[in-house]
Amino acid sequence: MGTLDFLLQGLLVAAQPMNLLYALIGVTLGTAVGVLPGIGPALTVALLLPVTYQLDPGGSLIMFAGIYYGGMYGGSTTSILLNTPGESSSIVTALEGNKMARAGRGGPALATAAIGSFVAGLIATLGLAFVAPYIVKLALVFGPREYFALMVLAFVTVSSAFGDSTLRGLTSLFVGLTLASIGIDQLTGQARLSFGVPDLLDGIEVTTLAVAMFAIGETLYIAAQGDKGPDKVEAVRGSVWMNASDWARSWKAWLRGTFIGFPIGAMPAGGAEIGTFLSYATEKRLSKHPEEFGNGAIEGVAGPEAANNASAAGTLVPLLTLGLPTSATAAIMLAGFQQYGLQPGPLLFATNPQLVWGLIASLLIANFMLLVLNLPLVGLWVKLLTIPKPWLYAGILLFATLGTIGANPSVFELGMLLAFGLLGYVMRVFGYPIAPVVVGLILGPLAEQQLRRALSISQGDVTVLFTSPIAAVLLVIAALAFIVPLILRARGRGEVLAQLAASED
Amino acid sequence: MSRGDSPSVETRRPDRAALIIAVVLALIAGVIFWDVSRLTGLAGYSQVGPTTVPYAIACCLIVLAIWTAVEGFRGDFAEREPQQFGPVAWVVGGLAAQMLLLNTLGFSIATGILFAMTARGFGKRQLWLTIPFGIVASFVVWTIFAKVLQLSLPAGPLERLLF
Amino acid sequence: MKHFFLASILAGALALPAYAADYTIIAPANPGGGWDQTARSLQTVMQQEGISGNVQVQNVPGAGGTIGLAQFASQQKGNPNALLVGGYVMVGAILTNNSPVTLKDVTPIARLTGEYEAIVVPAASEIKTMADLVEALKKDPGAVSWGGGSAGGTDHIAVGLIAKAAGVDPTKINYIAYSGGGEALAAILGSQVTAGISGYGEFESQVKAGTLRLLAVTSAERLPGIDAPTLKESGLDVVVENWRMVAAAPGLTDEQKAAVSADIEKLAKSAGWQEVLKTKGWQDTYLAGDAFNEQLAKDVSATEAVLKDIGLVK
Numbered sequence: 001m002g003t004l005d006f007l008l009q010g011l012l013v014a015a016q017p018m019n020l021l022y023a024l025i026g027v028t029l030g031t032a033v034g035v036l037p038g039i040g041p042a043l044t045v046a047l048l049l050p051v052t053y054q055l056d057p058g059g060s061l062i063m064f065a066g067i068y069y070g071g072m073y074g075g076s077t078t079s080i081l082l083n084t085p086g087e088s089s090s091i092v093t094a095l096e097g098n099k100m101a102r103a104g105r106g107g108p109a110l111a112t113a114a115i116g117s118f119v120a121g122l123i124a125t126l127g128l129a130f131v132a133p134y135i136v137k138l139a140l141v142f143g144p145r146e147y148f149a150l151m152v153l154a155f156v157t158v159s160s161a162f163g164d165s166t167l168r169g170l171t172s173l174f175v176g177l178t179l180a181s182i183g184i185d186q187l188t189g190q191a192r193l194s195f196g197v198p199d200l201l202d203g204i205e206v207t208t209l210a211v212a213m214f215a216i217g218e219t220l221y222i223a224a225q226g227d228k229g230p231d232k233v234e235a236v237r238g239s240v241w242m243n244a245s246d247w248a249r250s251w252k253a254w255l256r257g258t259f260i261g262f263p264i265g266a267m268p269a270g271g272a273e274i275g276t277f278l279s280y281a282t283e284k285r286l287s288k289h290p291e292e293f294g295n296g297a298i299e300g301v302a303g304p305e306a307a308n309n310a311s312a313a314g315t316l317v318p319l320l321t322l323g324l325p326t327s328a329t330a331a332i333m334l335a336g337f338q339q340y341g342l343q344p345g346p347l348l349f350a351t352n353p354q355l356v357w358g359l360i361a362s363l364l365i366a367n368f369m370l371l372v373l374n375l376p377l378v379g380l381w382v383k384l385l386t387i388p389k390p391w392l393y394a395g396i397l398l399f400a401t402l403g404t405i406g407a408n409p410s411v412f413e414l415g416m417l418l419a420f421g422l423l424g425y426v427m428r429v430f431g432y433p434i435a436p437v438v439v440g441l442i443l444g445p446l447a448e449q450q451l452r453r454a455l456s457i458s459q460g461d462v463t464v465l466f467t468s469p470i471a472a473v474l475l476v477i478a479a480l481a482f483i484v485p486l487i488l489r490a491r492g493r494g495e496v497l498a499q500l501a502a503s504e505d
Numbered sequence: 506m507s508r509g510d511s512p513s514v515e516t517r518r519p520d521r522a523a524l525i526i527a528v529v530l531a532l533i534a535g536v537i538f539w540d541v542s543r544l545t546g547l548a549g550y551s552q553v554g555p556t557t558v559p560y561a562i563a564c565c566l567i568v569l570a571i572w573t574a575v576e577g578f579r580g581d582f583a584e585r586e587p588q589q590f591g592p593v594a595w596v597v598g599g600l601a602a603q604m605l606l607l608n609t610l611g612f613s614i615a616t617g618i619l620f621a622m623t624a625r626g627f628g629k630r631q632l633w634l635t636i637p638f639g640i641v642a643s644f645v646v647w648t649i650f651a652k653v654l655q656l657s658l659p660a661g662p663l664e665r666l667l668f
Numbered sequence: 669m670k671h672f673f674l675a676s677i678l679a680g681a682l683a684l685p686a687y688a689a690d691y692t693i694i695a696p697a698n699p700g701g702g703w704d705q706t707a708r709s710l711q712t713v714m715q716q717e718g719i720s721g722n723v724q725v726q727n728v729p730g731a732g733g734t735i736g737l738a739q740f741a742s743q744q745k746g747n748p749n750a751l752l753v754g755g756y757v758m759v760g761a762i763l764t765n766n767s768p769v770t771l772k773d774v775t776p777i778a779r780l781t782g783e784y785e786a787i788v789v790p791a792a793s794e795i796k797t798m799a800d801l802v803e804a805l806k807k808d809p810g811a812v813s814w815g816g817g818s819a820g821g822t823d824h825i826a827v828g829l830i831a832k833a834a835g836v837d838p839t840k841i842n843y844i845a846y847s848g849g850g851e852a853l854a855a856i857l858g859s860q861v862t863a864g865i866s867g868y869g870e871f872e873s874q875v876k877a878g879t880l881r882l883l884a885v886t887s888a889e890r891l892p893g894i895d896a897p898t899l900k901e902s903g904l905d906v907v908v909e910n911w912r913m914v915a916a917a918p919g920l921t922d923e924q925k926a927a928v929s930a931d932i933e934k935l936a937k938s939a940g941w942q943e944v945l946k947t948k949g950w951q952d953t954y955l956a957g958d959a960f961n962e963q964l965a966k967d968v969s970a971t972e973a974v975l976k977d978i979g980l981v982k
């Protein structure tokens with residue numbers, strides 16, 4: 001049988017009424033748990049995997065697919081409405097999405113996230129079905145030096161999330177990089193900046209920092225406005241649905257996000273966040289409305305949301321083709337596959353085609369279910385914003401701490417949540433952007449480790465960093481992304497000095 | 506470190522907050538230098554060892570501290586809105602209470618108190634009403650996540666009484 | 669509101685029974701890793717075999733398991749219903765992290781399963797046998813880069829032991845630490861490093877597909893179904909087993925300890941557990957009582973010696 005026959009057969013099985021019901025339960029559960037700030041898809045899948053044991057293989061596989069995609073999807077809703085990213089890959093979504101929600105455009109923001117996730121999930125799942133073997137070859141070419149070049153590119157592009165002050169953006173980034181240095185140095189096993197506190201040896205958990213700085217920092221900031229703050233958020237201004245201009249501005253962003261997110265998700269050390277950073281920066285550079293970025297640009301929601309779902313499917317590429325679990329979520333999924341007698345690896349497509357195609361068909365169905373589930377709910381979700389502030393923020397803190405307690409019930413972790421919450425508040429008061437802190441915490445260790453691995457393998461020969469063609473191309477792009485805007489701005493204003501002075505505050 | 510001669514210079518009414526931030530950044534840099542200096546190099550075959558990157562970060566923090574201080578002296582640091590600290594204290598108190606009570610009183614009671622104190626910070630003053638409500642809401646959440654979804658959330662007297 | 673809706677769906681569709689918790693198992697790692705999988709498999713089998721009505725798994729991640737260990741030793745003291753999953757990695761982590769709490773502060777019950785390390789090279793590599801690799805290592809230790817798990821972990825320790833046995837200065841090995849098995853495997857497949865070392869299970873499907881060449885395994889004798897010599901056959905006197913165990917709380921009475929040991933023995937002998945071992949590809953290395961304690965003491969002193977040689981412990 002050919003590829004298509006297997007896929008069609010899988011789809012027929014997955015489309016039976018009972019299986020559709022399982023898919024619905026799966027995406028509902030996945031979304032519900034994934035929505036909690038601090039509980040990412042890894043813990044969601046780990047918690048809910050036992051639920052699937054009780055069904056027949058077909059049914060449990062499809063429920064499982066639903067939980068996975070639902071868990072990936074859940075984070076964006078709270079990001080957009082409450083400025084509280086459910087996990088690290090939806091931090092970028094909060095930047096523009098929450099601004100849209102505050103301007104009464106929460107409906108279109110949620111809709112573009114849902115449809116973008118669907119489009120990306122669809123294309124990426126088909127990519128998984130048809131081009132996985134080629135993508136995985138590309139992913140394997142990436143060694144430490146190529147990753148290092150990719151990180152340099154990511155660092156250059158995240159400056160687009162800095163806001164209006166270079167000084168404050170850089171300060172935020174370096175606060176994040178400092179936090180990133182805490183813990184055991186992975187390459188030598190030595191403890192850095194942990195001051196003998198065992199809880200700090202593993203470093204600062206990205207989700208803890210993100211939940212604290214966004215959810216708690218935001219709550220404190222709003223509380224400090226007292227009665228003068230924006231009294232009531234207008235939940236819906238204009239239509240709750242996307243209008244023609246929203247569609248026109250979203251579709252290209254969806255596609256670009258998909259093509260950025262999918263390959264990066266497939267890379268063993270890529271990760272969903274980096275795809276979202278690159279997508280956001282790309283959209284900002286290409287947008288016809290750059291002035292809207294920072295004030296609620298729909299492309300800034302559409303692109304990153306598509307990228308993070310595409311990378312969720314991308315993660316499955318090395319898992320299914322090589323048996324490589326490249327993330328905690330993938331490692332749990334590997335355990336999940338074993339219960340169906342599936343042993344992921346290079347021989348899987350040859351030895352177990354029915355199950356593989358059944359899984360891919362299930363993912364397609366789950367993706368479709370998510371759209372069906374989420375689009376009608378958009379109207380309901382935006383009503384969340386009309387809940388009176390005392391109840392809304394009390395509820396946000398309840399769920400934010402629930403996520404942290406559920407992931408790691410330690411007093412120390414809650415203490416960090418409070419401390420970083422206060423830091424997030426103080427930074428908001430003085431106009432420091434929050435996202436670069438989290439970006440620094442994510443990218444810092446990756447860049448440092450890859451650089452040191454590359455140099456260690458070459459025994460200290462620095463030229464290797466530039467001699468690989470892929471690394472060289474990435475570094476050139478990074479250099480262009482850094483230099484070209486400077487030249488353009490300098491030309492526009494007549495002289496470089498004026499531009500530099502202007503960028504200072 | 507670079508702040509030593511600062512108090513005498515008073516040109517355009519320096520921004521005190523900016524100077525404090527600058528000092529804090531410099532202090533963080535100092536802590537990094539102090540902590541990393543006791544690591545053994547152990548770079549192995551790479552000339553970038555475990556100490557190189559932290560030192561680089563610390564140097565950049567010093568530059569940022571100086572930059573911030575300069576902006577502070579010129580008085581063109583960020584403008585800020587006046588803050589009300591009462592509500593902030595309520596919310597922070599709620600988080601601290603939850604943290605300290607979680608392991609003895611269990612999830613529902615500790616989180617119920619957090620709920621009520623947060624609501625108080627946002628203007629709901631009737632604690633006799635919000636505390637019971639918060640505890641009931643947290644208990645429902647606890648039941649769903651701990652009992653049905655098997656998430657491990659600390660149990661206290663209330664949870665043990667009812668399950 | 670939505671959660672009430674969710675609860676009713678769940679309650680209706682699945683009708684999960686709610687028992688009082690009998691055993692609580694602490695997995696001192698994040699979800700997804702080996703210890704977490706061991707803990708969750710224990711949970712399933714204990715409930716299945718009726719050893720315990722309801723078992724809860726709690727993740728206390730951090731620092732090679734030493735955070736979970738410390739918390740377990742202090743908070744569960746005298747609690748006969750608390751179990752801790754752990755393993756060889758913890759032995760190394762206690763030493764490298766200077767952990768004040770050691771395995772002496774808990775009550776080790778039994779070794780349950782274990783895995784041997786495997787040394788591989790990419791299929792296209794010029795290195796054909798373990799002897800070739802040792803020769804390259806002797807010629808220029810820096811030119812042989814080893815890809816494996818975290819610094820000071822089982823993989824790193826094994827490389828240190830190999831170097832020492834081959835007469836090469838263990839501080840001169842060029843070990844490249846990766847965060848997870850997956851990342852290291854990708855680096856090996858992509859020929860970024862000279863050789864790879866990790867648990868055999870990580871490499872199994874690649875070896876079978878012919879994309880990796882298996883040079884040797886670190887067991888004492890040849891493993892059934894695996895076509896590779898031991899290190900001993902290759903002239904290196906090195907045996908490394910990455911075992912996993914279960915421990916009980918400190919301060920138990922002899923009766924309580926016996927009861928826990930009996931439950932674990934029942935579990936290890938059960939059909940359900942054997943089935944889990946088979947599907948997960950874990951070796952059955954059940955060892956309990958004094959024999960296990962003796963083995964543990966031996967491992968601790970050997971590990972301390974090699975970590976000093978590599979320079980990770982002073």
